[in-house]
Amino acid sequence: MAESLSNTLNDRGQAPIQARLQLDYGSAFQLDVDLTIPGKGITGVFGPSGSGKTSLLRCIAGLEQAQPGKLIVKGKIWQDQHYQLPTHQRPIGYVFQEASLFEHLSVQRNLDFARKRASGQPDPAQQQRIASLLDITPFLHRYPHELSGGERQRVAIARAIMVNPEVLLMDEPLASLDNERKRDILPYLEELHASYNTPIIYVSHSVEEIARLADHVILLDKGRVVDEGLPANIFSRLDLPLLPGDEPGVIVQATVIEREQDWRLIRVGFDGGELWTQDNDEPLGSTVRLRILARDVSLTLSLQQDSSILNRVAAVVDEIATNNQQSAVTLVRLKAGREYFIARLTRRSVNQLSLHPGKRVWAQIKSAALVR
């Protein structure tokens, strides 16, 4: 502990967050985690409802008192056995699930509330930068009840950034919005990720949000850490707890290597093959993130040239899910180079193709969506 503490002190800017937290609500719910969260980028905390995601975030914010708990953020102790830094002294920004704007204050004065109490040097240009990033300038003079849900949440995000946090905590910031509004806000969050150095801990039970945003994923279930690592590794698990309507699927990092202007397609290469996907004007050579859903992947034993499917990747069967014997379909994980794919097949097909770990197959990939 002492050694890692001195390490974090040497590297304040990107020092990680170390959290060893236990919270006991009797038999109903327990949180018991021991985590190191990266000091930069977006860390997605993912898990089903009741897995302890929100409790974890509230403990980091000091809104909930973990007992026992130890929390070191960027080299500073926020909590240990004898000490608990009160919430208002922690350099955090917190975005709640439902935009909790102060109803008695206009948007501008909601932002002022944060700005007046912000740590560090006041920066007169800051508000303008944040307001234009989140596109809230048109309604600064309005009151919260005059805004739509999406607008309210953008103001809440802007307000949380205005206090100059050292860590930005976001608790399912899109969960209270309908799908259309979510799609409105996600680009702002991506922009935030690109232009903002502060580490963000982003709690969500939506695969899509985590897939698009996270650099690092922590998978929680029943108050415990099931797994953590790169999104590509976490999302290739066959036992991910998914929301109804959320499709299992993997994330693949790739580089743009060719553009076919006439067909509006780009060719991207990854460790293990190449894929064609829709051209969204990414420059050649840039790194993109693709999400490939299990339902869009099918398998053949031989290379098929007469198919409408553009993408065929040579792969090896890695694992076949065995936890759904009652269902007609099952999930099969494939490995191509260093990347993983998941295919959703009927158990009958698995049997007919006599799939087993180690078997060589061709993955036909019907669609690969650019997510970033």
Place this chain on the structure above:
Amino acid sequence: MTLSDTDLAAIVLSLKLAGTVTVILLVLCTPLAWWLATTRSSWRGTVNAVVALPLVLPPTVLGFYLLVAMGPQGFIGEITTWLGLGTLPFTFTGLVIASLLYSMPFVVQPLQNAFLALGKRPLEVAATLRAGPLDRFITVVLPLSRGGYVTAAVLGFAHTIGEFGVVLMIGGSIPGETRVVSVEIYDHVEALQYANAHSLAAIMLVFSFLILLGLYSVQSRSTASLWPSR
């Protein structure tokens, strides 16, 4: 409608008493109501019951105990005598103290309800925006509980104006000192001066109605504008 000088003095005294009591109650009841709204102590039920007692007790019971306590042998009386203030019954100060107790539930309960309705969330938000406890109370709790304060002030004021039993027992009927409007009306009736009683009674009726009308219309308007349908 004719008002005598003593009638006018009674009106002025009633307003002075109700104003004093309301201001003191708003100050005293803020921490009390906050504690009642937020505590997890097992004493909460007991304190709530004690605060609410004047709602159900006959004013004579409260008046009787206060009279005993503030008398020369009572514990309040001993303290005030020791302090050189003399005893409090039949003084304006005694009346204020009695009215504080009598009107307390009418101020505590609206405040308590306003604090409860606020919930924890706005305070948590304020804490994550670096606002300390007092800062949170002043900049978030007070403005968001404005409606509760208006209700508490109006009810506390109106109820103090309207009290009779406790006043009669503690204050008696000393002109300019303890003879408030309700006691003045009683004196008129006892003296069979029905016309004078009518004038004052009518003023009380209209005043009380107007104050409640004002309260309810403000309340319905503020709930409509503060929390519009979403």
